[in-house]
Amino acid sequence: MSAPLRVGNASGFYGDRFSAVREMLTGGPLDVLTGDYLAELTMLILGRDRMKDPARGYAKTFLRQMEENLGLAKDKGVRIVANAGGLNPAGLADALRELAAKLGVEVKIAHVEGDDLIARADEFGFEKPLTANAYLGAWGIAECLKAGADVVVTGRVTDASVIVGPAAAHFGWARDDYDALAGAVAAGHVIECGAQATGGNYAFFREQPIGVPGFPIAEIHADGSSVITKHPDTGGVVNTGTVTAQLLYEITGARYANPDVTARFDTLSLSDDGPDRVRISGVRGEAPPPTLKVCLNRLGGFRNETTFVLTGLDIEEKAALVREQLEGALAKRPPAEVRWTLARTDHADADTEERASALLHVAVKDNDPKIAGRAFSGAAIELALASYPGFHVTAPPSDASPFGVYSAAFVDAAAVPHVAVLPDGSKVDIAPASETLELSEVDEPALPEPLQADKVRRVPLGLVVGARSGDKGGNANLGVWVRSEEAWRWLVHRLTVGEFRRLLPETEGLPVTRHLLPNLWAMNFVVEGILGDGVASQARFDPQAKALGEWLRARELDVPEALL
Known part of the structure; x- marks a missing residue:
């Protein structure tokens, strides 16, 4: 045919x-x-x-x-x-x-x-x-x-x-x-x-x-x-x-x-x-x-979350105050897991209230839906008139919801x-395959000669590098590629595992493996454990690592001017 x-x-x-x-x-x-x-x-x-x-x-x-x-x-x-x-x-x-x-x-x-x-x-x-x-x-x-x-x-x-x-x-x-x-x-x-x-x-x-x-x-x-x-x-x-x-x-x-x-x-x-x-x-x-x-999926317990809006001056101090207050209120029976994240989305001398504000996110998990539910969200809302100036949250108090764990x-x-x-x-x-071969990694291919560059410019990596990222259970996969042989000769020597860790500090301390695909002028990084128990557990901001590649592309480093 x-x-x-x-x-x-x-x-x-x-x-x-x-x-x-x-x-x-x-x-x-x-x-x-x-x-x-x-x-x-x-x-x-x-x-x-x-x-x-x-x-x-x-x-x-x-x-x-x-x-x-x-x-x-x-x-x-x-x-x-x-x-x-x-x-x-x-x-x-x-x-x-x-x-x-x-x-x-x-x-x-x-x-x-x-x-x-x-x-x-x-x-x-x-x-x-x-x-x-x-x-x-x-x-x-x-x-x-x-x-x-x-x-x-x-x-x-x-x-x-x-x-x-x-x-x-x-x-x-x-x-x-x-x-x-x-x-x-x-x-x-x-x-x-x-x-x-x-x-x-x-x-x-x-x-x-x-x-x-x-x-x-x-x-x-x-x-x-x-x-x-x-x-x-x-x-x-x-x-x-x-x-x-x-x-x-x-x-x-x-x-x-x-x-x-x-x-x-x-x-x-x-x-x-x-x-x-x-x-x-x-x-x-x-x-x-x-x-x-x-x-494999199993029910892992119950989760809940609250996001406090912190506006104007003294963002770090406001975050410390409400954290101290909420943890004190929950001290008698704290949730099994409490995760705090402060996103500094605020700008100095901002022209809108939203641009003047940061977000303090707290997520909790527990096997008891009451502890992760109203006991938590109620304690957060009870601080409304007793905490930092400008106190407000992004959503009303809520009940806990079940979460899953993938393996x-x-x-x-x-x-x-x-x-x-x-x-x-x-x-x-349908019979299983009669011939099988244990999976193994290929030998790393020979690297091309490094690109010699007299002049470099500090720019976001994404001006020359594309990326696509996603999840496999608790691991993140981040593939990057370039569109010319010259760019490949630069990237393969520049974006090592060590440099990758430096650019993405959240990967520090986690196993990171780099795989090369020279035919595509591409490489793939696997970061183990960055997503915890997988997307269903909601362990991380961007729980499926869909934007991890875009974060990498936004990081700045010295790029040869010939590639720009």
Whole structure:
């Protein structure tokens, strides 16, 4: 088959643009439309839904999108693959069948299951999780599509698998076609986060109009190479920068492991293929690791917060006073964890009250909802007439809310069932990979000759460096890249781990690893533990590290004038 498979994506997270499904179906030709609805936090949310009603646990938004668009997709011959099944893919498949019957649309619906390990938590040594889901691969999806499914819904598969599965089924790839599979993983990794590949959250957004970005498309070829693009006349932009940014998003090093293949991101190349078209080629693949990652979520207790507004003079002294008062009021039974943060957003001689004000944030956690609830927020508000001048807060007192704790585990892939439930209801067991390779880091590549610079200027790093950052549990990933060989020769010697720590003092004392990707003129930093127990625990300002890269770009250092 010489024609590429056109795979579009219409969701990067649970809560993404609702209209994207229709936009993608009406904007131009597609063969497959995918959606990624799951994240570590989403699994916790769905777990709480399942506690209230065992019949739920899937992304309800997807069902509403199908109510509007299932007939349209059928008419256009577009097959749909989404991981919206969450904790209950069988339940979502049944709901879709009921919906199709109500709409009078004849579609074949299949699902993939086996990832949910909650009933086997004791067997695997998991400590009382709310959710426990292994990341499955693409072959169950491929089996469903080969059986004629028009819609395939899954539970927890890797984000790229919803793209890899359709490509593997369409081109008839074998389990050991590692290079082709790795190419599809790269394409899937680029488009699975939706508009982030088409100009969303892009460091150099000022260089071209972004508007409301369209959603991305991967034109995947039989050898696994692809072209990343978007429908014509949609907002945003696709260029080597937007694709590089997404390739760096939430990875670690050069080896990007999936259940079916480990993709070598240090082998891929990007090239322009016309307006809003970027080709990904040369991706090499290796056998996958013998274990599967498991996403574990448990309820961690209850949390609450109050933000005091401090205005005008004596900001530090005002903060010290209210902190002393509140801690004194809570001394009889203090919350288990109390975290104070003073944000000096105030300006001297400010022309508005807001610009004259700083924010003192206090967050508490405890296993007792009463201690973290009104006992805390009530004590804070009781200080209103007895504390610093100008006392006020940003929100009224509130009850405590539950928070979650994320952790990852790894289990033998052979111990996890992977089942394709075909449109006729028959089940096909998907065997684990017969060939595996333990995951390891690549040797650091040889560094290029340093750039010789006679003149430098003190400027923000972001004038020459792009960045994209995000979370993996309690760790933050921060990828940076430049756009010329000269800039790479400077950056790779300048932005060492030590310099990274200096520029971002919050990383001091935490393990930081630098991974180099010379083909992309890029590097990725992994900061372990900076996000505590993950986004659901809300341990840090910017709990998903989405803006960590922009903070780095705002830091100033001496940059060769030749690069500016």
